[in-house]
Amino acid sequence: MEAQPLIALPAVLALEFSSGQAPSVATLSRDQADGLAALVAEDLHALLPRIGEARLALAGALFDPVELLRPGFPVWTTLDDLARRVPRGHLDNVVAFGSHAGQMPAPTLLPEPGHAGGALRLLPLSVLATEALADSLAQDMEVQLVGRGETGARTADWLMRTLGAQLEHARYLSRNDLLALTCVQYEHVNLAPLWTLLEAALLTPYQPETTLSARGLPLRYADGAVRAGSPAAWLADQPGGPAQRAHAFAGVVFELRQYAALLQAHHVPLQLEDGESAGHGMLETLAEPDPALPAPTLIAHEAPGLGTVAVTAFQAGTGERPRLLAHAYPLAPQALGPLVAVLAARYGIEPALQAQGQVVLDDHGLTAPTPSRH
Helix, strand or coil: CCCCCEEEEEEEEEEEECCCCCCCCCECEHHHHHHHHHHHHHHHHHHCHHHHHCEEEEECECECHHHHCCCCCHHHHHHHHHHHHCCCCHHHHEEEECEECCECCCHHHCCCHHHCCCCEEEEEEEEEEEHHHHHHHHHHHHHHHHHHCECCHHHHHHHHHHHCCCEEEEEEEEHHHHHHHHHHHHHHCCCHHHHHHHHHHHHCCCCCEEEECCCCCEEEEECCEEEECCHHHHHHCCCCCHHHHHHHHHHHHHHHHHHHHHHHHCCCCEEECCCEEECCEEEEECCCCCCCCCCCEEEEEEECCCEEEEEEEEECCCCCCCEEEEEEEECCHHHHHHHHHHHHHHHCCCCCEEECCCCCEECCEECCCCHHHC
16 A cells, blocks of 8 residues: 655744853754654654654754745755655654764755854754644644643753753744744834735745835845835935935945845845845936946945945036945945955956935935045
8 A cells, every 4th residue: 555645743842041052062963863753752642642653863963944945945845855765654653863973864954154153943843744634733832832832840951951951931832823933023113014915925835926115215026035115215205304314325225234144044046126226235227328428436334333324336427416336235345355256357357436414415315526525
């Protein structure tokens, strides 16, 4: 008889460490992972009696939430794939994957050092159940884990001894619980629009989603990427005097930097709606150079506390306004140099950037100095 396909029900063991405490390791050895999996199975059986009819899989690695909440859920996908390869009935249907010589069975199961500093660490779990069992077990997981999902005392004690750190909380969550928790966290720091886009990327990647940032910048998710409206175009519609508009522009670029950092951590690209990406920055072309005008110049628009918020390539014109060629937006500290290099190569000029000490504006928006303003 052909084996029934197993449906994966993803979950985590969520560990919140006491202030100033951090785990001594990022991964568990094979023996440690086996030991923890046995304790986890005991805890979950008390909450979900029918889990003994399913296969429980555990990855002995501590992840940040951003590493698990990525399109396609690659960590869980890898864990499920490894667990399905183990013959049914092996080790009482509880399987664990730990490290050997610092390596996990698959690269995807090795946490990234750059995300190791968070107070919340997650060990991925997966329950593999037959179709006949999966629906009822999934419902039980959604009800029981969020309501009664604290680990048992033996499990919590094992974790603290093994990881060498004091725990505030250790509890089981379904993936849906983790999604809801992350949503609340992003909303709490005024990033609800970001979550709208991330949720689409994670749960409905085939369906476009549009929203506005907290400052009103248009944002759109489609085809695996988030696309942002032009900050310069947004600025052109903002009211107020020069100082107010310059402050607003710096704010919207800062907002984009927040979005870029978090989207990168979640492995969702951020692009300019009508522009191009250049490393950790974005670039929009406005016009081609006029051969009758002087060679292009690059200036840096600067804002207090943020440094360079935009770079403008322009040609000094014979009239009141310069000829604007391009705007570039550095979204990370390491982005400025590559953006300047791209623009310099494009226009055949030296990569020299003239600092302005301010955001240069006119009635139309972001601009460059005219000869009379030097």
